[in-house]
Amino acid sequence: MTIKDIAKLAGVGVSTVSRAINDDPGIALATKKKVLKIVKEYNYIPNNSARNLKMTESNTIALLVRGIDNYFFLEMFGYIQRELESRGYDYLLHAVGEDEDISSIAMELSMEKRLKGLIILGGRMGSKISGLSDLPIPYVLCTVAAKIGQDHPDAATVGIDDEKESAEAVGYLIRSGHKRIAIVAGHEDDPAVGAQRLAGYKRALTENGLEIDESLIGLSKNNIPEFSAENGYQVAKELIQRADFTAIYCISDLMAMGCYKAIAEAGKKIPDDISVIGFDGIDLGRFLHPSLTTMVQPREEMAVSAVELLNELIEENGIKRHITYEAKLLTRDSVRRV
Amino acid sequence: MTIKDIAKLAGVGVSTVSRAINDDPGIALATKKKVLKIVKEYNYIPNNSARNLKMTESNTIALLVRGIDNYFFLEMFGYIQRELESRGYDYLLHAVGEDEDISSIAMELSMEKRLKGLIILGGRMGSKISGLSDLPIPYVLCTVAAKIGQDHPDAATVGIDDEKESAEAVGYLIRSGHKRIAIVAGHEDDPAVGAQRLAGYKRALTENGLEIDESLIGLSKNNIPEFSAENGYQVAKELIQRADFTAIYCISDLMAMGCYKAIAEAGKKIPDDISVIGFDGIDLGRFLHPSLTTMVQPREEMAVSAVELLNELIEENGIKRHITYEAKLLTRDSVRRV
DNA sequence: TTTGTTTACGGAAACGTTTCCAAAGGCAAA
DNA sequence: TTTGCCTTTGGAAACGTTTCCGTAAACAAA
Numbered sequence: 001m002t003i004k005d006i007a008k009l010a011g012v013g014v015s016t017v018s019r020a021i022n023d024d025p026g027i028a029l030a031t032k033k034k035v036l037k038i039v040k041e042y043n044y045i046p047n048n049s050a051r052n053l054k055m056t057e058s059n060t061i062a063l064l065v066r067g068i069d070n071y072f073f074l075e076m077f078g079y080i081q082r083e084l085e086s087r088g089y090d091y092l093l094h095a096v097g098e099d100e101d102i103s104s105i106a107m108e109l110s111m112e113k114r115l116k117g118l119i120i121l122g123g124r125m126g127s128k129i130s131g132l133s134d135l136p137i138p139y140v141l142c143t144v145a146a147k148i149g150q151d152h153p154d155a156a157t158v159g160i161d162d163e164k165e166s167a168e169a170v171g172y173l174i175r176s177g178h179k180r181i182a183i184v185a186g187h188e189d190d191p192a193v194g195a196q197r198l199a200g201y202k203r204a205l206t207e208n209g210l211e212i213d214e215s216l217i218g219l220s221k222n223n224i225p226e227f228s229a230e231n232g233y234q235v236a237k238e239l240i241q242r243a244d245f246t247a248i249y250c251i252s253d254l255m256a257m258g259c260y261k262a263i264a265e266a267g268k269k270i271p272d273d274i275s276v277i278g279f280d281g282i283d284l285g286r287f288l289h290p291s292l293t294t295m296v297q298p299r300e301e302m303a304v305s306a307v308e309l310l311n312e313l314i315e316e317n318g319i320k321r322h323i324t325y326e327a328k329l330l331t332r333d334s335v336r337r338v
Numbered sequence: 339m340t341i342k343d344i345a346k347l348a349g350v351g352v353s354t355v356s357r358a359i360n361d362d363p364g365i366a367l368a369t370k371k372k373v374l375k376i377v378k379e380y381n382y383i384p385n386n387s388a389r390n391l392k393m394t395e396s397n398t399i400a401l402l403v404r405g406i407d408n409y410f411f412l413e414m415f416g417y418i419q420r421e422l423e424s425r426g427y428d429y430l431l432h433a434v435g436e437d438e439d440i441s442s443i444a445m446e447l448s449m450e451k452r453l454k455g456l457i458i459l460g461g462r463m464g465s466k467i468s469g470l471s472d473l474p475i476p477y478v479l480c481t482v483a484a485k486i487g488q489d490h491p492d493a494a495t496v497g498i499d500d501e502k503e504s505a506e507a508v509g510y511l512i513r514s515g516h517k518r519i520a521i522v523a524g525h526e527d528d529p530a531v532g533a534q535r536l537a538g539y540k541r542a543l544t545e546n547g548l549e550i551d552e553s554l555i556g557l558s559k560n561n562i563p564e565f566s567a568e569n570g571y572q573v574a575k576e577l578i579q580r581a582d583f584t585a586i587y588c589i590s591d592l593m594a595m596g597c598y599k600a601i602a603e604a605g606k607k608i609p610d611d612i613s614v615i616g617f618d619g620i621d622l623g624r625f626l627h628p629s630l631t632t633m634v635q636p637r638e639e640m641a642v643s644a645v646e647l648l649n650e651l652i653e654e655n656g657i658k659r660h661i662t663y664e665a666k667l668l669t670r671d672s673v674r675r676v
Numbered sequence: 677t678t679t680g681t682t683t684a685c686g687g688a689a690a691c692g693t694t695t696c697c698a699a700a701g702g703c704a705a706a
Numbered sequence: 707t708t709t710g711c712c713t714t715t716g717g718a719a720a721c722g723t724t725t726c727c728g729t730a731a732a733c734a735a736a
Contacts, residue, residue, distance in 0.1 A: 002692055013716035018694060028714060045449035049396065050692035052387035053721050074412060081433060093431045095419060111383035229625045257625045264627040287567045287595045289602040289627070340722055351686035356724060366684060388722035391691050 001044050010038045021046060058114045060090040061310065064106060066122035068095040070227050071254060072280045072299075073121055076143065079303030080119060087311060089116070096122075103131030110137050117310045120144075138313035142306040143297075144192060156309045156320040158302050162193050165327040166200025167207070169277050169295045170249055172329055174208045177338040178247040178275060181205070182216040184235045184255050186226050194226060197251040197279065215243045227251070232258030240266045246338055247275040253282045256292055256334075271336035281330060290333035298325045339382050348376045359384060396452045398428040399648065402444060404460035406433040408565050409592060410618045410637075411459055414481065417641030418457060425649060427454070434460075441469030448475050455648045458482075476651035480644040481635075482530060494647045494658040496640050500531050503665040504538025505545070507615050507633045508587055510667055512546045515676040516585035516613060519543070520554040522573045522593050524564050532564060535589040535617065553581045565589070570596030578604045584676055585613040591620045594630055594672075609674035619668060628671035636663045 007014045012035060019027040020035035038044075052058040061084055065073050077093065084091045094109060096102055106118055118139035120132075132139065133154045140156040173181050183201045186194020198217070205212055218235035220226055232255025236248065240262060248263075250256035256278035263274050270276055270290055278285060281296020305323050312318040345352045350373060357365040358373035376382075390396040399422055403411050415431065422429045432447060434440055444456055456477035458470075470477065471492045478494040511519050521539045524532020536555070543550055556573035558564055570593025574586065578600060586601075588594035594616035601612050608614050608628055616623060619634025643661050650656040 003694095004692080007716095014693085015695075015716060015718095016714085019715090022694085026714070031714080043445075043449075045446060047391070047452060047692050048450045049387045049390035049452060050721090051694075053385070053391050053723085054692080054694045056721065058387065069412065069416065071409070074407065078407065078433070095416070107381075108383060111381075112386045114385060114387060229622060233625065257622070261625045261627055261629070284567060284595070284622075287571065287599045289599055291599070341724095342722080345686095352723085353687080353725075354685060357685090360724085364684065369684075385722050388691090389724075391693085392722080392724045394691065 001042055003044075003046065006035070006038055006042065006044050009042065010035045052114060056114070058090065058116060059088070060092055060113060060115050061117045061119060062106075062109050062113070062115050063091060063093045064096055064102060064109075064118060064120045064122075065093065066096040066102065067225060067227065068093075069225055070122075070252070071282045071284060072227075072252070072297075073143075075282060075299050076121060076303055079300050080121075080142075080307060083304055083307040087307065101131070103134075106132060106135055106139070110135060117314050119306050119310060138310060140306050140309045140313070142302060154320065156313060156322070158305045158309060158323040158325070160297055160302075160325050160327050162196035163200040163203065165295050166197040166249075166251070166279070167204040168200075168327070168329065169279060170201050170204035171208070172293075172331075173247045173249060173275065173277060173335065174204065174210070176247075176275070176335055179210060180213075180216065180243075180245040180247070181210075182218060182239050182243060182245040182248040184218050184220075184232050184239070184248065184250040184259055186220050186251055187222055188219045189222075194220075194251060201249060213243070216245055227254055229254045229258035229261075231255060233262050234258070236262035237265070240268075245274070247277070247335065250276065250278050253278040253280045253285045253292060253294055256294070257284070257288060260288060271334050275335040275338075277335055279327075281327075285330075285332070288334070293332045293335045294330050295327040296330050297327050301325055339380055341382075341384065344373070344376055344380065344382050347380065348373045390452060394452070395454055396428065397426070398430055398451055398453050399455045399457060400444075400447050400451070400453050401429060401431045402434055402440060402447075402456060402458045402460075403431065404434040404440065405563060405565065406431075407563055408460075408590070409620045409622060410565075410590070410635075411481075413620060413637050414459060414641055417638050418459075418480075418645060421642055421645040425645065439469070441472075444470060444473055444477070448473060455652050457644050457648060476648060478644050478647045478651070480640060492658065494651060494660070496643045496647060496661040496663070498635055498640075498663050498665050500534035501538040501541065503633050504535040504587075504589070504617070505542040506538075506665070506667065507617060508539050508542035509546070510631075510669075511585045511587060511613065511615060511673065512542065512548065514585075514613070514673055517548060518551075518554065518581075518583040518585070519548075520556065520577050520581060520583040520586040522556050522558075522570050522577070522586065522588040522597055524558050524589055525560055526557045527560075532558070532589060539587060551581075554583055565592055567592045567596035567599075569593060571600050572596070574600035575603070578606075583612070585615070585673070588614065588616050591616040591618045591623045591630060591632055594632070595622070595626060598626060609672050613673040613676075615673055617665075619665075623668075623670070626672070631670045631673045632668050633665040634668050635665050639663055 003014050003017050007017045017035050020032045067073055096105055109115060115137055117137055119142055120139060121142050143159050144157055185198045202212055218239040220231045221234055224231040232250055236259040248259060250259050256276055259276055263270055268274050278292050278294035281294050285292035285294050302325060309321055341352050341355050345355045355373050358370045405411055434443055447453060453475055455475055457480055458477060459480050481497050482495055523536045540550055556577040558569045559572055562569040570588055574597040586597060588597050594614055597614055601608055606612055616630050616632035619632050623630035623632050640663055647659055
């Protein structure tokens with residue numbers, strides 16, 4: 001069933017059918033109705049490939065996600081998807097492996113599928129961002145450390161200031177009276193989000209006259225997904241063995257979840273023995289016990305903005321903006337005053 | 339940069355370039371090398387739309403997921419993705435909303451994108467399956483209750499016997515000495531997985547001479563995603579208020595997570611006061627405290643089989659098979675002997 | 677040398693759309 | 707009635723591939 005068949009059935013030319021389908025203004029209402037009736041009757045659906053081919057570009061936005069196993073991105077994906085749909089874009093989700101090169105994948109996809117735009121989701125790509133500037137289509141970096149965004153003016157970005165918000169989290173711990181504060185940090189070689197959050201931790205300590213004790217810094221295992229519960233568990237376990245502290249800051253909520261387990265296994269209690277603060281604000285945090293205090297990233301706002309920025313780039317060929325949102329401290333039950 | 343440009347640059351015809359790219363046997367090795375060198379040099383990537391158009395069908399498999407917010411499906415997605423890639427398929431993930439009709443979405447997608455096949459992931463679609471048999475392309479139902487699969491011989495299916503495995507879970511509780519066992523069940527009108535698991539619960543009770551007490555059956559709220567933590571929390575809370583029991587069976591691990599919270603808030607302890615058993619076996623269960631005893635579905639095996647079945651259907655136009663895996667009881671720390 | 681067979685290659689048609697262009701018809705103004 | 711404009715329509719080209727078909731070249735057999 002092609003457009004030709006419909007044209008024949010409706011007794012009109014193919015161009016008329018095309019016009020009817022695409023809400024072209026230059027068609028008489030009566031003709032349009034007649035055609036659409038046939039279309040409906042025969043369940044005709046235009047071939048996307050032919051359409052894309054002719055239009056020389058598709059209507060597709062690709063979503064590149066590194067670390068789809070992270071609940072945070074999953075939630076982001078939900079919002080972005082909704083937003084993309086409401087603007088009439090097609091979309092495609094592509095999960096990027098931990099060790100794959102994001103810019104070459106982006107390049108390949110964009111040529112192969114003649115994408116209209118690209119949203120890149122996920123941290124862990126600081127230095128590798130540069131390759132992206134060769135991309136022939138607009139793209140926006142979402143959830144990438146604000147600092148990094150500013151260093152790359154040729155990319156539109158939306159995210160938070162990871163260092164600042166990280167310092168905020170640790171600041172809250174300090175204001176609550178904690179002096180020995182451990183951190184479950186990211187991979188050692190992570191040039192982006194993880195590093196920023198670690199920097200924020202250090203800054204908060206020094207600004208508050210506390211010393212930085214290397215034994216309190218737990219770097220993630222390189223062979224385990226960076227922000228995962230498993231990683232949080234492993235790192236926290238080591239930390240508990242080798243150091244004393246009254247509070248621990250996890251750079252992701254999932255890590256905090258693993259941390260909970262490590263603490264329980266060590267026979268300690270949250271928050272009585274150890275206070276825990278997380279980062280991200282995923283829904284699951286509510287259901288931990290005690291419920292997790294965390295810095296929540298405005299997921300929905302970021303998602304909306306990401307699509308908006310991309311849309312600007314596509315429609316108006318606008319300038320590349322950088323939007324930085326604030327995270328918000330959500331105090332629940334996992335931190336205690338000392 | 340099109341195939342014509344490459345042909346000109348390489349001093350050959352377009353068909354030769356096409357042959358070189360597609361590993362066609364009818365081309366001299368030297369020519370092939372020469373062409374591929376140019377291809378590489380100019381970073382040429384064939385236009386997917388043109389290719390699909392000409393081939394009259396794409397190489398794309400669509401993954402339809404209902405309930406992508408469920409961690410279980412996310413993990414399945416990971417495995418399926420890997421499997422699809424290794425067989426050289428393109429794939430596309432489409433999240434289906436709670437209230438959308440899966441068969442009309444499937445139909446639309448399959449026409450629009452000229453899909454090669456379809457994998458449908460997720461429960462909650464018992465009765466609505468029938469519309470699918472009109473699909474012009476092969477598809478497999480994954481993670482759909484085995485009973486339902488058998489009722490629909492025109493669909494290939496892979497899953498577990500939800501009723502049986504559910505009875506297994508409850509049986510374990512009974513063997514551990516529990517007599518008053520509550521259930522956090524699915525939506526009342528759920529015709530598929532949820533209903534099967536509830537049926538298994540009832541069967542286990544009666545087979546073991548226990549009475550079915552309606553006050554111990556907690557149906558999910560219809561306005562909350564069926565298998566979510568939030569739902570588990572709400573339902574368990576009500577259950578605790580209105581009835582006495584020593585064990586509770588949650589038809590998903592995420593629900594069990596919500597259940598943990600409700601129990602803690604009620605001032606009770608797991609497993610001392612209430613034992614909890616979940617279903618699915620998602621990774622996160624390990625990190626709950628106490629770690630969650632659950633029935634684990636063989637996610638990886640199911641994913642591999644799903645792709646395999648689909649591949650059979652596509653390649654060999656084979657018959658529609660039904661594969662039923664066994665779930666495995668994973669005993670951890672959330673159930674106590676009484 | 678001639679003939680036949682095989683191998684390698686180029687040209688062109690076709691896939692199903694969208695869109696440009698030309699033309700036909702209707703209608704208002706003259 | 708004639709002229710001209712505007713609306714509506716149909717035909718055909720073009721998008722970038724794959725593949726069929728024909729042919730040239732190379733080689734083997736006679």
